Amino acid sequence: AQTVTQSQPEMSVQEAETVTLSCTYDTSESDYYLFWYKQPPSRQMILVIRQEAYKQQNATENRFSVNFQKAAKSFSLKISDSQLGDAAMYFCALPTSGTYKYIFGTGTRLKVLA
Amino acid sequence: DAGVTQSPTHLIKTRGQQVTLRCSPKSGHDTVSWYQQALGQGPQFIFQYYEEEERQRGNFPDRFSGHQFPNYSSELNVNALLLGDSALYLCASSFSQGGILSETQYFGPGTRLLVL
Numbered sequence: 052a053q054t055v056t057q058s059q060p061e062m063s064v065q066e067a068e069t070v071t072l073s074c075t076y077d078t079s080e081s082d083y084y085l086f087w088y089k090q091p092p093s094r095q096m097i098l099v100i101r102q103e104a105y106k107q108q109n110a111t112e113n114r115f116s117v118n119f120q121k122a123a124k125s126f127s128l129k130i131s132d133s134q135l136g137d138a139a140m141y142f143c144a145l146p147t148s149g150t151y152k153y154i155f156g157t158g159t160r161l162k163v164l165a
Numbered sequence: 166d167a168g169v170t171q172s173p174t175h176l177i178k179t180r181g182q183q184v185t186l187r188c189s190p191k192s193g194h195d196t197v198s199w200y201q202q203a204l205g206q207g208p209q210f211i212f213q214y215y216e217e218e219e220r221q222r223g224n225f226p227d228r229f230s231g232h233q234f235p236n237y238s239s240e241l242n243v244n245a246l247l248l249g250d251s252a253l254y255l256c257a258s259s260f261s262q263g264g265i266l267s268e269t270q271y272f273g274p275g276t277r278l279l280v281l
Contacts, residue, residue, distance in 0.1 A: 055207075084268045084269075086269075088272070093274070094253060094274055094275045094277070095272065095273070095274045095275070096208070096255060096257075096272035096275075097272075098269065098271065101268075101269060142207055142208075146268050146270075151259070151268050151270070152198065152210040152213060152221055152223065153198075153200075153208070153210060153257075153270060154210075155207030155208050155209075156207055157206060157207050158205075158206075158207055
């Protein structure tokens with residue numbers, strides 16, 4: 052069975068600093084995608100970044116980047132130059148093959164300190 | 166370009182009642198998935214609709230049912246509500262091209278259901 056684990060229930064970072072959120076997963080698939088979603092208090096789940104497993108290069112979206120280690124089944128999210136608006140719950144998600152239902156981790160609450 | 170919309174935003178029901186939640190997918194999307202998110206948890210997959218049929222179902226009882234309309238919008242129905250059904254219900258849309266489903270889902274703002 053596919054699983055997603057986020058071992059950090061809560062993280063804090065000073066404004067303008069860098070923080071890394073961890074995610075590990077398990078799948079028997081060879082080709083798959085991984086996602087990070089952000090859920091602020093407004094509740095809307097917002098796509099932050101996605102990674103295709105067959106691509107060696109780590110995905111980057113502005114201040115957000117991932118460290119994808121396929122062999123270790125690790126998919127961490129790095130947020131650079133943290134801003135107050137980055138405060139939210141962050142979820143790692145693994146779509147299953149076929150119909151792509153998502154399996155989510157339990158989330159990491161990120162606090163940004165001014 | 167309108168994103169995924171859901172209605173209502175909040176809902177209060179009592180045990181035993183029935184509820185209907187609605188979702189309109191992002192423009193160009195034809196597939197709708199529903200998730201239940203309990204407080205402090207990650208979303209759990211309920212089911213997915215494509216071409217007006219339930220394509221896949223998660224581990225939820227038959228009290229949870231759905232429908233997809235020809236315009237791709239969708240409803241989630243929950244019968245005989247239990248206290249444990251209190252949660253945020255998220256709708257996500259995606260698209261299929263020639264039957265191949267895009268892996269990226271875009272989420273709506275959710276409906277907060279409280280069962281008393």
